[in-house]
Amino acid sequence: MRNIWLILIVLFLFACSSRESKEISPKKIPVSSSSVESSSSEASSSSLRLSLPESSSSSFESSSSKRSVFPLKTQDASGAGEYKAGQKVLLGWKAADENLCFNGMSVSPSKYAKALKMLSADSASFTMPADSVFISANFKSCLDGIGTLVIGKLRWTNQNLNIWTLTGSSCYEKKSSNCRKYGRLYDFETAKKICPKGWRLPTDADWDSMKAALGENDGAQLKSREGWENDEETSGNGTDAKNFHAIPAGIVYEGSYMYRGFHAYYWTASERDETTAFYRSISYDSPESYRYYNFKTAGYSVRCVQDVQ
Structure with missing residues (x-):
């Protein structure tokens, strides 16, 4: 009988031990939804990268823009x-x-x-x-902003030309502001070609004709009313009686710019010889205009004329 009870006790203890082991077996820990989404996204991104060509999308765009x-x-x-x-x-x-x-x-x-x-x-x-x-x-x-006047049988431009040329002309001291104010300075060969269609560079005889029509003190009648330097106590400005607007634009000679404020020099179309040509000058210190000649390489102002019908 005692043996039977011992056997029953052993079986009872064994059954309890088996139930306890089942209850304490480790459970799976649930994974949060955010963790799932993250790992899912990483997996998707990884598979996308693997599906692309060897070159990246940025390099593809760069090559297409070349x-x-x-x-x-x-x-x-x-x-x-x-x-x-x-x-x-x-x-x-x-x-x-x-x-x-x-x-x-x-x-x-x-x-x-x-x-x-x-x-x-x-x-x-x-x-x-x-x-x-x-x-x-x-x-x-070609005559932008330039007016005209008639003296005798000739029509003259009343401002110095400022028509650009690649060679043969320049602005005083090479400043474009001086071209706008005084016009360009042209060498003789360029001056002969620069007047626009229907106009021409005045000859020596044309200047003589104007001087005769103006009479005494022709230079004072041609000079502008301001901009000229004084001759000691005497004003260098003129009366500008004919609206010729002669201004002291100066010259360029052998690369040197000079006489601005003191003299105006104008080419004529008349040559003296192979290397020189005649010009007319108007000065701060005289009421008369003068006739001289100089080397054709000098840079002077230009006016244009046309015959009055």
Whole structure:
């Protein structure tokens, strides 16, 4: 009997031990929804990266934007097209109206303006950048802002010409502000060609004709009412009786600029010999105009005339 009870006790203890081991077995810890979404996103991103080509998307976009040629657009000038960076492009132009004169070129973007080199009065060279560019040739009336007056049988321009040329002319002291105020200074050969259609450079005889028509003190009648230096206690200004507006623009001679404020020099179309030509001068210290000659390389002011019908 005792043995039976021992066997029952052992079986009871064994059953209790088995139930306790089941109750304390480790449970799985639930994973939060945010953790699942994060790992899911990482997995998706990882699989996306694996599905792309070897080159990244940024390098793909960069390569697609690369160009071998770039567009050049022009207005009132030839030379438009597509060119490689560094290629030199020849530009040309011609005014649609003979009364219009070239007045420079505009380059956009303006940072490429230095790539433009003037070759002649109607051509230029442009070094193409790795960018799109727009270039326009600009024109203005050859007698822009210039009036006229009639003395005797001739019509004269009443201001000095300021028509741009690549060579043969300059602004006093090479300042564009002086060109606007005084006009340009031209050498003789350029002066003979610069008057616009229907006008011409006055001859020595044309100046004689005007001097005869004005009579005494012709220089004082031609000088402007201001801008002239005084001759000691005497004003150097004139009466400008005919609205000729002679101003003391000075000259350029052998590279030196001089006499601004004191003298006005005007080329005539009359040569003295192969190297010299006649000019007329108006001075701060005299009421008369004078006739002289000088080397054709000197730079003087220019007026134009036309015959009155």
